[in-house]
Amino acid sequence: MTVKLLASACVLGAGLLLAGCGSQEEAQSPAPRPVRVVTVEKAKTGRSVSFTGHVEAQDQASLAFRTGGRMIERTVNVGDRVRAGQVVARLDPQNALATLRAARAALAAAESQLATATNTFERQDRLLASGFTSRANHDVARSGLQAARSAVDNAEAQVRIAEDNANHTELVVDAAGMVTARGAEPGEVVQAGQMIVQIAREGGRDAVFDVPEQILRAAPASAVITIALSGDAGVTATGRVREVAPQADPVTRTFRVRVGLDNPPDTLRLGSTVTGQVRLDGIAAIEIPASALTAANGQPAVWVLDRETSTVSLRNIEVESFSQAAVAVASGLAVGDVVVSAGVQALHPGQKVRLLGAGS
Numbered sequence: 001m002t003v004k005l006l007a008s009a010c011v012l013g014a015g016l017l018l019a020g021c022g023s024q025e026e027a028q029s030p031a032p033r034p035v036r037v038v039t040v041e042k043a044k045t046g047r048s049v050s051f052t053g054h055v056e057a058q059d060q061a062s063l064a065f066r067t068g069g070r071m072i073e074r075t076v077n078v079g080d081r082v083r084a085g086q087v088v089a090r091l092d093p094q095n096a097l098a099t100l101r102a103a104r105a106a107l108a109a110a111e112s113q114l115a116t117a118t119n120t121f122e123r124q125d126r127l128l129a130s131g132f133t134s135r136a137n138h139d140v141a142r143s144g145l146q147a148a149r150s151a152v153d154n155a156e157a158q159v160r161i162a163e164d165n166a167n168h169t170e171l172v173v174d175a176a177g178m179v180t181a182r183g184a185e186p187g188e189v190v191q192a193g194q195m196i197v198q199i200a201r202e203g204g205r206d207a208v209f210d211v212p213e214q215i216l217r218a219a220p221a222s223a224v225i226t227i228a229l230s231g232d233a234g235v236t237a238t239g240r241v242r243e244v245a246p247q248a249d250p251v252t253r254t255f256r257v258r259v260g261l262d263n264p265p266d267t268l269r270l271g272s273t274v275t276g277q278v279r280l281d282g283i284a285a286i287e288i289p290a291s292a293l294t295a296a297n298g299q300p301a302v303w304v305l306d307r308e309t310s311t312v313s314l315r316n317i318e319v320e321s322f323s324q325a326a327v328a329v330a331s332g333l334a335v336g337d338v339v340v341s342a343g344v345q346a347l348h349p350g351q352k353v354r355l356l357g358a359g360s
Helices: 002-028 094-130 135-167 213-218
Strands: 033-039 042-057 060-064 069-074 087-091 170-172 177-182 195-201 205-211 224-229 232-244 255-262 273-289 294-296 299-306 311-316 318-322 326-331 338-342 353-359
Touching: 033 299, 042 177, 042 195, 069 195, 087 195, 094 135, 205 213, 205 232, 205 273, 213 255, 213 273, 224 255, 273 338, 294 311
Parallel strands: 033 353
Antiparallel strands: 033 338, 042 205, 042 273, 060 195, 069 087, 087 170, 177 195, 205 255, 224 232, 224 273, 232 255, 273 326, 294 299, 299 311, 299 338, 318 326
16 A cells, blocks of 8 residues: 555656756747848839938149259148149259259350351351362361261250259249148258149049949939038038049959039038938839847848748848848849848847737
8 A cells, every 4th residue: 555655656756857948948948039020122113312422622722843952941731721823832943943054054165165166167258269278178177067067066955954943942832732741841851743732623523432333333324413411401502423434443452433513512521521422213122120130240241031930040141232221132142031120139040020010
């Protein structure tokens, strides 16, 4: 009797233990996480894309001296406005003036030699006509005259060069603008052609962007681009593409695009960061909400739902463009894929989810 009671007690205890383990396992099993999803569709619709760039002058020139020497003065600094004809720097003129004096002295000597050679030839010419000199002496006099004339021509050319160098010891601005950079300081010995100051000339400004090839192909011809100052969206301007780089950047694989601004406000200063927006019409593309975007392995990614198992997995994608509201996907998603659009921060691969709502 006692043995039967002990056996019954053991069986009952084992049953209670198993029941308790099952309840613990059920309590530890996490509930499916609630998420919202969108179904990927590809439609041919117009959309807007935005890019960040900066403002540059349409025409920018580096001013330099034509000759080398010691710079004794620079009258402008970065940020100064200059006018056409203004002197912005000077070289020590002593060497140039000494060279000019030497060239003029050489010209005077050559002219004196020419006068002597001319008299000699004329005398030999008269003697030859009278028969009192030989043809050989006449030829020598002719050669001397030609050499003297050549020496004078050379000396005159050297004088012109020396005068030109002396006149260019002052660096003069040829058009109004603003100084954007300086390349030498007073007291330095500069070389011919070395940049002294860089001038952004007045008359036009560009907004410069680095644009992917897909957008270049999709953008309509003569599209109007809206430009806004990044720090103040109320400062805007419009423009059209003025120049597209013929070759892509070897690192980013984007093309440098310059947009000529139409009557830009003064607050769009050189170097300002701007945002350019253009509308692309009739482009077939996959778009997902910006909230669906996350990262995996250092690359853009999204959580994709498997409807059969109600689990999610990470998938890397290639982003074509993005805005604050949406992301245009170049590759990585197909029509019909279900992407998590809300709740992406707390997910892990293989996790079960529960749909709060679905949209497309």
